[in-house]
Amino acid sequence: MSSDSRLMDAGADNEERAAEAALRPKSLQDFVGQHKVCEQLELVLHAARKRGGAPDHILLAGPPGLGKTTLSMIIAAEMGVPIRITSGPAIQHAGDLAAILSSLTENEVLFLDEIHRMSRPAEEMLYMAMEDYRVDVIVGKGPGATAIPLELPPFTLVGATTRSGLLSAPLRDRFGFTGHMEFYEPDDLVRIVRRSARLLDVGIADEGAAEIASRSRGTPRIVNRLLRRVRDYAEVRSDGRISLDVARAALEVYEVDERGLDRLDRAVLGALLRLFNGGPVGLSTLAVAIGEETDTVEEVAEPFLVRQGLLARTPRGRIATAAAWAHLGMQVPAHIQPGGIPNQPGLFGDAP
Numbered sequence: 001m002s003s004d005s006r007l008m009d010a011g012a013d014n015e016e017r018a019a020e021a022a023l024r025p026k027s028l029q030d031f032v033g034q035h036k037v038c039e040q041l042e043l044v045l046h047a048a049r050k051r052g053g054a055p056d057h058i059l060l061a062g063p064p065g066l067g068k069t070t071l072s073m074i075i076a077a078e079m080g081v082p083i084r085i086t087s088g089p090a091i092q093h094a095g096d097l098a099a100i101l102s103s104l105t106e107n108e109v110l111f112l113d114e115i116h117r118m119s120r121p122a123e124e125m126l127y128m129a130m131e132d133y134r135v136d137v138i139v140g141k142g143p144g145a146t147a148i149p150l151e152l153p154p155f156t157l158v159g160a161t162t163r164s165g166l167l168s169a170p171l172r173d174r175f176g177f178t179g180h181m182e183f184y185e186p187d188d189l190v191r192i193v194r195r196s197a198r199l200l201d202v203g204i205a206d207e208g209a210a211e212i213a214s215r216s217r218g219t220p221r222i223v224n225r226l227l228r229r230v231r232d233y234a235e236v237r238s239d240g241r242i243s244l245d246v247a248r249a250a251l252e253v254y255e256v257d258e259r260g261l262d263r264l265d266r267a268v269l270g271a272l273l274r275l276f277n278g279g280p281v282g283l284s285t286l287a288v289a290i291g292e293e294t295d296t297v298e299e300v301a302e303p304f305l306v307r308q309g310l311l312a313r314t315p316r317g318r319i320a321t322a323a324a325w326a327h328l329g330m331q332v333p334a335h336i337q338p339g340g341i342p343n344q345p346g347l348f349g350d351a352p
């Protein structure tokens with residue numbers, strides 16, 4: 001993926017996670033927004049503290065970059081217990097999971113990111129561990145294999161998933177509480193930018209903070225990343241302070257527009273409008289037209305374009321909405337209903 005499209009990708013690599021560590025809120029009080037989830041969590045944790053035990057297992061569901069890892073660390077901190085961090089793809093064999101589970105200390109938090117990507121045998125082992133604090137370790141192979149039961153200390157599993165629909169019902173049922181994380185409101189993003197600027201010791205005007213927040217796709221990870229890039233610009237081309245003009249000029253350099261679309265998003269929309277007259281066009285044709293991988297278009301660009309109401313996925317292919325034409329400054333063609341999508345019978349698979 002090109003580096004400028006990475007700027008608006010809500011995922012993070014290890015290097016980014018290191019830069020993020022300094023900006024993570026450490027308590028529920030410090031955690032901005034997500035009031036519903038925070039209130040619910042507060043109750044779950046408070047009740048567990050009163051009972052003197054580990055809280056129920058917790059599932060955090062929502063798109064990347066919204067604070068699931070941060071919340072899991074806060075859960076451990078609020079309970080005053082250590083946290084172990086791993087992820088579904090890192091657990092390929094049930095034995096990997098058994099090793100982690102058997103080394104947990106009493107009431108420890110086990111954070112399992114991307115829990116929907118765990119292997120099936122590991123997932124089955126997790127059922128018993130969550131319910132009975134016990135696992136059966138299989139020793140040997142074939143007819144001579146024996147199951148040795150292993151007692152575990154009580155622990156709290158905090159699972160995170162970007163795809164809760166992919167979770168099997170038995171796994172989902174074993175969580176006592178599910179927090180659904182939503183994209184952040186503009187006001188919350190402004191608070192996050194200002195808080196991060198304070199921690200990074202960067203001066204920022206209110207209008208500069210609002211400008212960065214409004215282009216960050218409702219996502220704290222992106223807001224923090226844009227802040228770091230705008231800070232670079234401010235230090236090199238200005239006096240280090242982030243004013244509205246500095247924020248605008250910097251974001252123009254990085255090709256992030258007022259709506260938070262980056263070069264890749266605009267390439268997708270541009271091809272859809274200019275080459276295919278707004279669609280419908282198949283995903284792979286669209287990807288080839290802009291020289292990108294199908295996965296990149298589908299997983300990086302499209303979710304945001306769909307959420308913004310600029311693109312629709314239909315059984316006959318991708319289509320641009322009227323808003324897409326307007327956003328790229330092009331005349332909305334007559335076959336598109338005002339404010340809507342092409343007026344063509346059968347487009348959504350309904351009867352023509």
Ligand code: ADP
Pocket residue numbers: 020021023024025030031032033034063064065066067068069070071160192220221224
């Ligand atoms: P996820 O695990 O959902 O991908 P993270 O917990 O890693 O997201 O959060 C990404 C970044 O955004 C972190 O640097 C974190 O500090 C910041 N962040 C997330 N949520 C908040 C919040 N509510 N308030 C302040 N910063 C946040």
